[in-house]
Amino acid sequence: MNKSENTPEKAGEFEVSRIERVLDDETTWATPPPHVAEDLLAAIRSERERASAKHPIWLRRFWPRVSVALAAAAIIALVAGILLSSQGVTDRVPLAGTELEPGASGTAAFTATGSGWAIRLDLTDLPAAESGYYYEGWVWNDEGEGVSIGTFHLRGGSDPVQLWAGVDVDAYPWIWITLQEEGAGPAASDQIVMLGLREP
Amino acid sequence: MDPETLQRFSSGDEAAIKTVYDTYSGPVYAASLRILRDPSWAADATQQTFLKAWRAASSYDPQRPLGPWIFSIARRTAIDIYRKESRRIQSDQIDLAEPGPSLEVIWEVFEVRAAVEQLADDEREVIRMSHFDGLTHSEIAHRLDIPLGTVKSRTHRAHQKLLALLDHTRDP
Numbered sequence: 001m002n003k004s005e006n007t008p009e010k011a012g013e014f015e016v017s018r019i020e021r022v023l024d025d026e027t028t029w030a031t032p033p034p035h036v037a038e039d040l041l042a043a044i045r046s047e048r049e050r051a052s053a054k055h056p057i058w059l060r061r062f063w064p065r066v067s068v069a070l071a072a073a074a075i076i077a078l079v080a081g082i083l084l085s086s087q088g089v090t091d092r093v094p095l096a097g098t099e100l101e102p103g104a105s106g107t108a109a110f111t112a113t114g115s116g117w118a119i120r121l122d123l124t125d126l127p128a129a130e131s132g133y134y135y136e137g138w139v140w141n142d143e144g145e146g147v148s149i150g151t152f153h154l155r156g157g158s159d160p161v162q163l164w165a166g167v168d169v170d171a172y173p174w175i176w177i178t179l180q181e182e183g184a185g186p187a188a189s190d191q192i193v194m195l196g197l198r199e200p
Numbered sequence: 201m202d203p204e205t206l207q208r209f210s211s212g213d214e215a216a217i218k219t220v221y222d223t224y225s226g227p228v229y230a231a232s233l234r235i236l237r238d239p240s241w242a243a244d245a246t247q248q249t250f251l252k253a254w255r256a257a258s259s260y261d262p263q264r265p266l267g268p269w270i271f272s273i274a275r276r277t278a279i280d281i282y283r284k285e286s287r288r289i290q291s292d293q294i295d296l297a298e299p300g301p302s303l304e305v306i307w308e309v310f311e312v313r314a315a316v317e318q319l320a321d322d323e324r325e326v327i328r329m330s331h332f333d334g335l336t337h338s339e340i341a342h343r344l345d346i347p348l349g350t351v352k353s354r355t356h357r358a359h360q361k362l363l364a365l366l367d368h369t370r371d372p
Contacts (some may be wrong), residue, residue, distance in 0.1 A: 019362055023313040025234070029268025029313075032229040032246045033239075037221055040247050044214060044254055136316035144273055174259075188255075 041077050047190060091173055095196040100179070101126055104194055117169050119149055121177075122160040126194065128154040129179060136180045137163045138188055139172035146188050147172060151180070173198045206262040219256050225250070227313040228274045234309045235278040238253075244307065245281050249274040250294060272312050275303070290325075315365035328350055328368035 045150065091111075092166060097104030106123035112144050129135050134153045140146040150163035165172075179191035201223060208216035225246060232245035252259075252273050260269055328344065329335045337355065341348040342355055 018308075018329065019312055019359075022308050023316075023327065026310070026332060027233045028309055029328060029332045030230050030231050030233050030242070030314075036229075036243050036247050037218075037225065040221065040250050041214070041218070043247070043251050044217065047255075048214075069333060116265050125345055141257075144252040144259070145276065183272070190255075 018118060037072070045099075048120065048189075060107070088195065090200065092109070093196040093198045095123070095175065095194045097126070097194050098192055100191060101193040107195065108198075110169060114143055115164075117165040119163040119165055119169075119175075123154070123161065124176075126154060126158070132182050134180050134182065135193070136162075136178050138174075138178060139165050139167065139169055140174035140175040140176055141172045145172075146176070148186075148188075149175075169198065201266060204264065206260075206266060209266070210257050210260045210262050212254060212257050217250070217257075220253070220270070221250050223317065224267070224270050224314065227310045227318055228270065230313040231271065231274055231306050231310040232276070232278040234306055235275070236282055241285060242278070242280055246272065247277040252277065254324045267314060271307065272311070273308060291358070303318050311366060312362070316353045317359055318365055319361055323354055323361065326354050327362075330355060 014064045025092040093108045095104075095106040095108055095109065104123065104126040106121060106126070107121045109122070110118070111118045111120070121137070126135075134151050136151045137149040138146040139149055147165065147167050149165045150161075152163075154161075175196045176188070176192050178189050179193050180189050201219070205216050205219050210222050210296060228249050229242055229246045232249070233239065233242040236242050249270065254269060257271070260266070318329065319327065325344070328339045328341055330337075335343065337348060337351045341351045344351070
């Protein structure tokens with residue numbers, strides 16, 4: 001180490017020593033193995049191919065349109081909220097169909113219970129999942145982490161769907177409905193068919 | 201990172217993801233390693249961090265700095281891995297509540313490493329040789345076959361750049 005020779009101007013000494021402490025730690029200089037980049041890109045391509053196999057349009061490309069759909073859904077939710085206001089529901093979130101299901105709409109009613117959050121979905125014009133596929137509800141945070149709140153298929157009709165969240169939904173403001181393929185693993189697919197944002 | 205790349209990143213563009221990875225994989229891996237103290241876990245955390253970032257890219261606002269957004273994903277990912285692996289090995293010696301050093305220390309590692317990545321190659325080299333390899337200026341001059349004065353001026357310039365790049369992290 002060569003601290004005496006490296007000494008900069010006096011005014012910056014404290015900051016330099018603070019930075020030097022970090023620079024002296026070998027973990028600061030560590031570099032990820034080359035396979036990490038390769039594995040990452042392979043995982044991204046795999047997810048993207050799985051998504052495009054059924055639906056050629058990827059969520060991120062239609063995100064701006066989703067925001068428009070959310071605004072429209074807010075109006076629907078206002079009406080639904082008036083209708084449901086006598087049922088003791090804690091919080092209602094409008095759900096909008098994405099470009100994968102542009103005609104779908106609905107609400108997610110969040111109710112706090114002693115065992116977690118009960119989340120009732122009242123959905124309109126979301127078609128039943130085809131055989132081999134199912135829908136999955138998620139709550140999602142802004143940091144890209146999601147928690148599944150249950151699965152359903154709607155093949156018996158569009159009765160309200162009851163889902164449950166065991167996490168603090170305030171920390172996970174987004175609600176997504178994804179179309180999942182059986183056997184494709186537990187991760188959320190990119191086939192997001194409906195979504196909503198729970199305002200604080 | 202230029203605004204166009206950030207915009208393309210937010211739309212999930214693969215080339216932009218690669219650019220983001222090239223820029224932040226070092227800081228993410230260093231911060232993850234500081235938390236996890238295990239190279240394979242840190243590698244796993246690094247891959248998961250960027251995969252999550254790609255999945256959530258549409259929620260990233262290109263008007264805001266990318267570093268803190270990536271860092272928050274990385275830290276949470278590393279902590280999740282720590283807890284999962286700790287449960288798997290069922291060690292009574294590990295505190296599951298909050299692993300490793302404080303948030304401030306991890307943030308410093310991330311920021312300093314990110315700043316080092318922005319130095320010119322020759323500046324980064326002398327800083328690395330000084331701090332990581334523990335060489336004196338004379339030893340660096342000998343190893344690089346350059347004058348001692350060049351090592352001193354290059355080191356001074358690198359320190360000044362680091363100070364400027366890290367000025368925003370300074371305590372008020």
